[in-house]
Amino acid sequence: MVGPAKHSPKTRGVFDLEERVRRLDKFEKWGQVTPRPLEEWAGIDVWNTYWKKLDAVIEKMKEAQNFSLIVKKNIIRSFHESGVRRPQIKFASEVGISIKD
Secondary structure, three states: OOOOOOOOHHHHHOOOOOHHHHHHHHHHHOOOOOOHHHHHHHHHHHHHHHHHHHHHOOOOOHHHHHHHHHHHHHHHHHHHHHOOOOOOOOOOHHHOOOOOO
């Protein structure tokens, strides 16, 4: 929470971070929170296979995101080459529509 990670609460500038950390510490003491051996419960082989599959999914998502830039570029190029003009955007009041609360 207080580290330099890109999207950590500290990096995002959460204003009451110290108070949140204090409340979490208080909860841990009250609830006697202890780590659970999830790897053992799931089975080490199953646990490791899961994480490998998750890593593969994340890698595929990154590939798809990068490929989407090619898709976007092609769509924009084709749009410009087609000669189609952008529609003129008008406000509701300009076309006689009244918007009431």
